[in-house]
Amino acid sequence: xxxxTVDELKEILRERAGEDExxxxxxxxxxxxxxxxxxxxxxMFEVSSEIKKRYRVALPDDxxxxxxxxxxxIDYVNQRLAR
Amino acid sequence: xxxxxxxxPNGVGTENYWAxxxxxxxxxxxxTRFDAAYGLHxxxxxxxxxxxxxxxxxxxxxxxxxxHFSFAAADLALRDAQVDLAQVDEYEMSVxxxxxxxxxxxxxxxxxxxxxxxxRDVSAYQSIAWxxxxxxxxxxxxxxxxxxxxxxxxxxxxxxxVMACARRALGAGTRLALVGGTExxxxxxxxxxxxxxxxxxxxxxxxMAFLPFDPEAGGAVPGEGGAFMVVESVESATHRGVHAYAxxxxxxxxxxxxxxxxxxxxxxxxxxxxxxxxEDAGCNPHDIDLVFADAAGLPRLDRLEAEALNQVxxxxxxxxxxxxTMTGRLFAGGAALDVATAALALRDQVVPxxxxxxxxxxxxxxxxxxxxxxxxxxxxxxxxxxHGGFNSALxxxxxxx
Numbered sequence: 001x002x003x004x005t006v007d008e009l010k011e012i013l014r015e016r017a018g019e020d021e022x023x024x025x026x027x028x029x030x031x032x033x034x035x036x037x038x039x040x041x042x043x044m045f046e047v048s049s050e051i052k053k054r055y056r057v058a059l060p061d062d063x064x065x066x067x068x069x070x071x072x073x074i075d076y077v078n079q080r081l082a083r
Numbered sequence: 084x085x086x087x088x089x090x091x092p093n094g095v096g097t098e099n100y101w102a103x104x105x106x107x108x109x110x111x112x113x114x115t116r117f118d119a120a121y122g123l124h125x126x127x128x129x130x131x132x133x134x135x136x137x138x139x140x141x142x143x144x145x146x147x148x149x150x151h152f153s154f155a156a157a158d159l160a161l162r163d164a165q166v167d168l169a170q171v172d173e174y175e176m177s178v179x180x181x182x183x184x185x186x187x188x189x190x191x192x193x194x195x196x197x198x199x200x201x202x203r204d205v206s207a208y209q210s211i212a213w214x215x216x217x218x219x220x221x222x223x224x225x226x227x228x229x230x231x232x233x234x235x236x237x238x239x240x241x242x243x244x245v246m247a248c249a250r251r252a253l254g255a256g257t258r259l260a261l262v263g264g265t266e267x268x269x270x271x272x273x274x275x276x277x278x279x280x281x282x283x284x285x286x287x288x289x290x291m292a293f294l295p296f297d298p299e300a301g302g303a304v305p306g307e308g309g310a311f312m313v314v315e316s317v318e319s320a321t322h323r324g325v326h327a328y329a330x331x332x333x334x335x336x337x338x339x340x341x342x343x344x345x346x347x348x349x350x351x352x353x354x355x356x357x358x359x360x361x362e363d364a365g366c367n368p369h370d371i372d373l374v375f376a377d378a379a380g381l382p383r384l385d386r387l388e389a390e391a392l393n394q395v396x397x398x399x400x401x402x403x404x405x406x407x408t409m410t411g412r413l414f415a416g417g418a419a420l421d422v423a424t425a426a427l428a429l430r431d432q433v434v435p436x437x438x439x440x441x442x443x444x445x446x447x448x449x450x451x452x453x454x455x456x457x458x459x460x461x462x463x464x465x466x467x468x469x470h471g472g473f474n475s476a477l478x479x480x481x482x483x484x
Binding site for chain 1: 135139140141142143144145203204206207208211
């Protein structure tokens with residue numbers, strides 16, 4: 001199975017949690033915090049649902065809490081996929 | 084009342100709506116939103132509403148169209164009242180909205196996801212998008228209004244009931260309140276619920292679709308949209324140097340006794356609501372220059388309303404109008420839109436018309452206004468009845484005294 005990329009994560013965020021016109025997801029967001037990008041716990045719940053659906057990788061609440069940036073989340077998912 | 088914002092089937096924006104209403108331009112048309120297979124042929128749809136221009140993307144994903152309408156109407160009201168939110172203490176601002184079907188469309192989509200997919204396919208936002216208080220909550224957060232807030236669910240009567248909530252809050256420390264309601268009933272789920280209660284018109288002739296106070300009335304037509312108002316204390320308005328459209332002078336609400344098997348009222352509490360509201364306003368019936376009727380469009384309900392009006396005011400003794408004949412019944416947005424329209428009538432000293440009137444009927448001896456006309460208006464009565472037995476009455480007095 002192919003790996004999760006930043007672009008795909010952006011697509012998931014847009015699709016499940018929306019994107020603001022002014023702040024948005026343009027550029028390199030890898031090390032930005034989801035909270036600073038405007039994505040709260042409900043938004044992250046949406047993201048974890050979509051990732052579970054696409055990749056069958058679970059992201060329980062306590063794990064999501066430890067992955068505050070896109071880079072952290074993507075690395076976690078791809079490590080699970082590599083197993 | 085220092086600001087008004089309207090989103091209506093015959094006009095998005097207060098002045099667009101008002102101009103269309105005075106010209107008798109209806110927003111009721113054949114249903115386009117989906118296949119009207121449930122027997123409903125007409126509705127007051129808002130066809131030119133761009134949610135993206137009122138609601139940022141992140142919030143659009145977590146709110147229903149009903150809340151999008153409220154965002155727009157609230158923004159318009161705040162601009163109209165020239166409120167600088169930074170100048171008012173956050174704990175002295177309140178939000179009160181009426182709610183009825185609330186986020187029915189959002190809920191339908193998520194129910195579809197659940198039953199055709201799995202619980203994982205249900206949006207986490209379902210919990211906050213569908214429920215009745217979503218609009219109040221989102222407006223409170225968006226505008227930083229952290230004083231007492233609330234939501235009233237009394238169907239079409241809600242828009243008047245929230246004015247009473249705001250008045251009470253203004254007397255207890257709130258300086259400024261955002262008050263009103265909107266409705267977005269045009270989803271299959273929303274319409275199915277309405278059709279199940281046999282109060283909506285299934286008539287196919289557009290001229291006969293929504294005819295309140297007509298012996299051949301066959302039900303109402305639903306509409307979407309509504310209105311928000313900025314209401315503030317006299318002190319706050321004076322301090323800010325802004326003009327008021329009107330003052331909330333009196334209010335009352337009653338509840339009907341048990342209905343019959345068709346769930347229509349046998350006896351109506353509407354007369355009592357009118358009398359109590361007049362008493363609250365310190366008014367006599369002859370002080371009322373105009374009545375905005377509830378106008379249910381069902382013979383039994385129309386008869387009860389006409390009786391109540393005649394008992395209080397005398398036969399054909401007061402001018403009555405129902406501009407909702409151009410929008411349909413907007414439920415949580417309905418009474419709010421009537422209150423907004425009453426405020427505009429008081430501002431411009433013009434009575435908005437009731438459209439579609441046919442010959443004068445002896446069944447309903449009330450004086451319906453068929454064309455817009457200038458008239459001295461000092462005090463106006465707005466009536467609304469919510470399905471289930473709610474009766475609400477609001478007395479507004481204008482600046483022209």
